[in-house]
Amino acid sequence: MILKKPKNIFVRGPVAASFIGASIQKHNTKTEIGGHSIFLGQVRADVIEEKKVVAIEYTAYEEMAMEQMHVIREEIFAKYQLSCMHIYHSLGKIAAGEICLFVFTSSPHRKAAIDACSEIVERIKTELPIWGKELFTDESHQWKVNK
Amino acid sequence: MQIKIIIFGQLCDLLGENLVLDNIADTDSLTAALHRKYPELVNTKYMIAVNKKLVVGNIILSNNNTVALMPAFSGG
Structure with missing residues (x-):
C-alpha cells in the first residue's frame, strides 16, 4: 500500500544544465553528505539505415510510472545508506544532444551513492512504463528498444 | 461488459490511443478479442x-x- 503520494518524476521537455547545476548547489547545506553520484541520459543521434535520429519523443503511463518509481525509491532507500535521491525523466520531444534523464544520489560515503545511482538507472529503464519514439530527419519514426 | 483500454508505445501505431471492446469478462478473453x-x-x-x-x-x-x-x- 502506498502511504505517501508518489513524487512526480516527469518534466516536460529536456532537463536543463542550469537545473542540474542548481540541484547540486542546493545540497551545500546538507553537510553530512560526502559524495554525490549523477547519471545524465542524453539523446543520441543514432544512424539507422542512413537515417539520422534527430529527437526522441517520450510518452509514459504517468500514474503507473510514478507508483512504480515510488516502490523503487523505497527499496533503494532500504538497501543503501543514502542522504537523498532525485529523479527527473523527460516527456515530449527531446532533441539529440539534450538531457532526458537525471538521476542524482547522495550519501555520507561514495559507494552507496554510486551503486544506488547505477541501480536506479537500470530499474528506470526496465521497470517504468515509458516509451521512446525515435524521430528521423525525414519525419518517419521507429520505436526505441532498450539494450 | 464494455472495457475501455488505453494504449501505449508502438501499439498506438496499430490500435490508436484508446479502444473500447464489448463482452469482455477477463483478460484472457480480452487478449482473444484483440487477436x-x-x-x-x-x-x-x-x-x-x-x-x-x-x-x-x-x-x-x-x-x-x-x-x-x-x-x-x-x-531513459
Whole structure:
C-alpha cells in the first residue's frame, strides 16, 4: 500500500544544465553528505539505415510510472545508506544532444551513492512504463528498444 | 461488459490511443478479442496492466477497471 503520494518524476521537455547545476548547489547545506553520484541520459543521434535520429519523443503511463518509481525509491532507500535521491525523466520531444534523464544520489560515503545511482538507472529503464519514439530527419519514426 | 483500454508505445501505431471492446469478462478473453480484431498483435509482445498493476495469468475484469496495453518499456 502506498502511504505517501508518489513524487512526480516527469518534466516536460529536456532537463536543463542550469537545473542540474542548481540541484547540486542546493545540497551545500546538507553537510553530512560526502559524495554525490549523477547519471545524465542524453539523446543520441543514432544512424539507422542512413537515417539520422534527430529527437526522441517520450510518452509514459504517468500514474503507473510514478507508483512504480515510488516502490523503487523505497527499496533503494532500504538497501543503501543514502542522504537523498532525485529523479527527473523527460516527456515530449527531446532533441539529440539534450538531457532526458537525471538521476542524482547522495550519501555520507561514495559507494552507496554510486551503486544506488547505477541501480536506479537500470530499474528506470526496465521497470517504468515509458516509451521512446525515435524521430528521423525525414519525419518517419521507429520505436526505441532498450539494450 | 464494455472495457475501455488505453494504449501505449508502438501499439498506438496499430490500435490508436484508446479502444473500447464489448463482452469482455477477463483478460484472457480480452487478449482473444484483440487477436481476432488485430491479427498483427498475435506476434507482438505486450503486457496488460489492470489498475496500474501488471497482469500475471488471467484476471476477471469489472466496469471500473483501467486496462492498459503496453509494449516493452524503453525509457531513459
